[in-house]
Amino acid sequence: MAAATKPAADTEFLLGLYRQMVRMSALEVALTKLSRDGQLRGSLHLATGQEAVPAGACAALRKDDYLTVTYRGHGYVLAKGVDLEEVVAEILGRATGLNTGKGGKMHLTDPSHGLLGANGIVAGGIGTAVGAAMASWMDGADRVAMTVFGDGTLNQGHAHECLNMAGLFRLPVIFLCENNLYAEMTHLDKSAKVTDLCKRMETYGIPAVRVDGNDPLAVFRVVETAVAGARNGDGPTFVEAMTYRTCGHYQNDPGTSYRTLDEIKEWEAKAPIPRLQASLYQQGAAADELEKIHREENAAVDKAVKAAIAAPEPPVSVLLEDMFV
Amino acid sequence: MAAATKPAADTEFLLGLYRQMVRMSALEVALTKLSRDGQLRGSLHLATGQEAVPAGACAALRKDDYLTVTYRGHGYVLAKGVDLEEVVAEILGRATGLNTGKGGKMHLTDPSHGLLGANGIVAGGIGTAVGAAMASWMDGADRVAMTVFGDGTLNQGHAHECLNMAGLFRLPVIFLCENNLYAEMTHLDKSAKVTDLCKRMETYGIPAVRVDGNDPLAVFRVVETAVAGARNGDGPTFVEAMTYRTCGHYQNDPGTSYRTLDEIKEWEAKAPIPRLQASLYQQGAAADELEKIHREENAAVDKAVKAAIAAPEPPVSVLLEDMFV
Amino acid sequence: MSAVAAASRVIGYTQAINEALVQEMERDPNVFVMGEDIGRFGGMFRATEGLLERFGEKRVIDTPISESGFIGMALGAAMAGKRPVVELMFVDFSLVAMDQILNQVAKAQYMTGGKAHVPLVIRTQGGGYKGTAAQHSQMLEALFVHVPGLKVVAPATPADAKGLLAAAIRDPNPVFVLEHKQLYAAKGDVPEGEHVQFLGQARVVRSGRDISIISYSYTLIQALEAAATLEEEGVDAEVIDLRTLNPLDLRTVEGSVSKTHRVLIAHEAHARCGIGADLAAQIQERMFDDLDGPILRVCGADVPVPFAQSLEDASLPSAAKIAARARELLSGTPPLREG
Amino acid sequence: MSAVAAASRVIGYTQAINEALVQEMERDPNVFVMGEDIGRFGGMFRATEGLLERFGEKRVIDTPISESGFIGMALGAAMAGKRPVVELMFVDFSLVAMDQILNQVAKAQYMTGGKAHVPLVIRTQGGGYKGTAAQHSQMLEALFVHVPGLKVVAPATPADAKGLLAAAIRDPNPVFVLEHKQLYAAKGDVPEGEHVQFLGQARVVRSGRDISIISYSYTLIQALEAAATLEEEGVDAEVIDLRTLNPLDLRTVEGSVSKTHRVLIAHEAHARCGIGADLAAQIQERMFDDLDGPILRVCGADVPVPFAQSLEDASLPSAAKIAARARELLSGTPPLREG
């Protein structure tokens, strides 16, 4: 998190990004297994192949910066520093969960890390982030907010209203759009005439940058710049991270009925984890070191899963609690 | 209405536009009086100074073309050919009203003239028009739809969603925006960073034309072109008519607390009725003829008002009717 | 309509919906469907599978994620003579389109003095029990009943899913059809061929003399289970499926209450200002002297649907809770309302 | 809070609101207001007049016509430690922001297991009698009560308008404050200086023994008028102002019912799934044996509010209708519910 001050291409920093991606991936593998085994309830929206965006983007944020994400946002939640065990316990509906089991995967929220919520409604959390940015702007503080959403989300009215106001008031907020080409099963081409999402920002007077979303360092750099601008009073930035989910939209979608295998393979070949691995090797990182990261992250996830499974479900006695303070 | 085939600058045609504007203005004068006398309930949103837009735009539509307007849309309703007496009776809440007194001024609706409704919700009728255009597109018919709204409306999510879909499906719909610089008391500058509304259409892939909204002939010409395109399968057009309401937002707003008198005067000098009058004189129209139009339209409005006042209110027995067919 | 019992076979609730759509789209070229991922993909719950291939892309319209926009467009299309059947993926998402649904669609006929005709169907699904948490598990029918202007239907069986949807499509008014995600996997006898029911008719699913259990949608299944349990205990429960929530079939309800004198209403939606409250108020208004005890309710707890299984179970109705509440009512000493 | 009766004077409902805003903005720099035309212009109903001059443009924020957006922003600001007081010009417009209100604001505290804190106030106004027709005359409180998560307040007097709004702003939870357009012109005794009431407390406005008339908002004024008429006829009506609709003060209601044994509920909102239905259901559940007759209601008709005066009058409650319904109840032979 404090990485923003690091020289960006430094191997240690890259290893940090790598670790984030590996952690996220390890979590996805574990969750997929739990879901198949019937131990994870509800829907599971993975982001396989998109790991570089959360890793890179969150590295540019401070712990106290605000963040809202979506049902597909577990990578950001981890990269923002939220406790892995609490996250897993929440996803498994345990009393020890981040939100005492009441929220579940779609509603992971931890204000102590600036995480103002994942969301189950497309665009639903955008206003929250823009409003948090407004609070910072009111106080003349240098905290910024980031809100993450997909390509399809720009067609939802709420997104439009918030983008317009962020542009109007010049609020310190980063709109991070993961353009993975599809909204559920609908290709970008079928949801808007104008598929150049950066161009669509001209209507709001919000500067827009497109970035290779499978390169965590590239993502980090553009978000870092956007964050610096926002802290500095320069207002919002829209970042379009070009990426792809090589998995389906959710656990019951193989993802192949509306996409060609060629397209999927093409993107698998550009998957961010092997790609960063390759460049780390090029920079002289030791295989040992990378393996150790995998081992550690797998172990951490494993431990978190075991702990969650061992933990109790919330007792019925808390059912009516937490409605009102 | 059949005017679309006329040579546009023909005096007779201009006289027709003039008559529409005069009718609308006569109605506004009468309604203002009724409102002051306490005979007209609810709010009254006038469009003094904006008469050229409805006159010009509706002249480019066929009777069977669809139209949705706003609380400020009485000018369109008349220009679309809806019966004046029924309109006035509705505005006065009479059983003889266009909508049996149930709707009132904000909800004037007459599908037999393609009028699918005025609306009390900002942007609320845009979807209706776009959907009617979709029906026409499905049938391969050449009916088009027009929807009228103000500058402030583009900041409402529903407008965004509809514009995007109209662009995507290339529907035969004309988005007619009356840019009168204010949304209620809020200047355009204070509601969006980007105040070039035509530019905002780029995000939807919708061609946009700006026109002098105080020149009914100019409005007619751009709308005529847009309509021809839409009938021809070329999809939607956005028309931005630059105009100004020289009255307040509604009957209790003098309109002076948020605008300078200079600004108001400047626009009063450009008011469309005297302006067209001047050019009609230049084209050799006789004063008699114009006076006759005023006389006739005043008389028609007068008659409509008298008839409405004499008409009964709807009987209580109909209260629960019209919910379901 | 369906006067002669047609041949039937056992099919699923989803297939029954699909049959109704095919049936009505074949019958009337003005019927079309619209929604997110309903065409190429066949719908998140497979209800629109095969329609695109069969009816083409001007009658099976995939939309962007713009519920307010496309419901508004459906209104315009309906006013222009079409018969749109919109799929709203989750009823929870109705909240982004509420102005179009409640201020526009619901009011158009009345406030135009009958000049606007809005033959429009919104199909959607709600309900919990699947761990989909607070924003994907709601039952929001009360909102669509409170603001007048929509007929509201909630089929509990595959046969009703077909027959009520067909009726909704033929109805000249806007109809809100609330399916239930737990029912998509349900199977049941469904008439082959044309099958159209009447809107506004409740059904006595199980006849009994001791207590009237009134329910609808998925909770109806639980009510029947509860009735079976009660039977073993010597209680003869009548079970009524409301099926249509607006307009209400009060005649059927009254017939039952005048026989049993005891009423239990069960539904999954929240209690406060819910259908159960509404029905209880109406029953006691009309039949106060017929009642041998208070009208009780089993409802979803008045909290957002929690994710964890233990809490979700605690928050939602079950056959056991319905049976327990019935026993309390019959024992004559009902405690205060739960929760 | 307000334990010692402060000096008071007669002021208007609008000014009372304005005083509460000034009082709370002076007290807590985190309180800010936001909405359409509330700053430079002072608000369509003048409730925010003078605030911009006094508190500057970072605490008095004029917004574009983007209700969903700015209510979402208020949520974020609240979670970030601010205390936003949003003005929604008409409650009818809440429908364009319903996802933010009911799926986001209302659920945030519960579904985060209490981790999110949402001290947010939405101030708005509803109601008819002014010929503003179907989309500007609604009373939609039932929607905000049905979906749990908001406290809902509806002040009927200037003193309550001040004291309840101040309480709402200080409350750590999201509070929906529903004012009434007919009340803006009302005048009444309002304490000077700091005046904060408790949320969740009903008030016995008029004590009586024969019947409990329960109401709130503008209809409360009509209920009091009806009680005065009834008094002339020898009927001693108790009138209760609910004031807070969520949570309900059932204790006060029960105290009254156990004394009068007859209940009439009056409100302007639609009947079906309304607050009256909800309260009736709860009262009969808890106090069935205390009731000497059915709980009756006077509600707005279940149609969109019509424009014409004759129909609007017919569709909405009045003192005369309340008195008439009370007489029916007392005569022991109430006919079926109107409409």
Ligand SMILES: Cc1ncc(C[n+]2csc(CCOP(=O)(O)OP(=O)(O)O)c2C)c(N)n1
């Ligand atoms: C208002 C609303 N409409 C529809 C949905 C169903 N839905 C969930 S995810 C999704 C697609 C979102 O696409 P995109 O914004 O591209 O994000 P991605 O899932 O690709 O990350 C849809 C339509 C929803 N959750 N909320």
Ligand SMILES: Cc1ncc(C[n+]2csc(CCOP(=O)(O)OP(=O)(O)O)c2C)c(N)n1
């Ligand atoms: C959803 C909604 N929000 C707010 C309002 C209140 N309102 C009525 S007119 C208006 C201004 C609209 O401005 P513009 O679109 O420029 O149209 P104009 O009135 O200038 O013709 C507003 C905010 C409303 N009717 N609906």
Ligand SMILES: [Mg+2]
């Ligand atoms: Mg996407």
Ligand SMILES: [Mg+2]
């Ligand atoms: Mg304007």
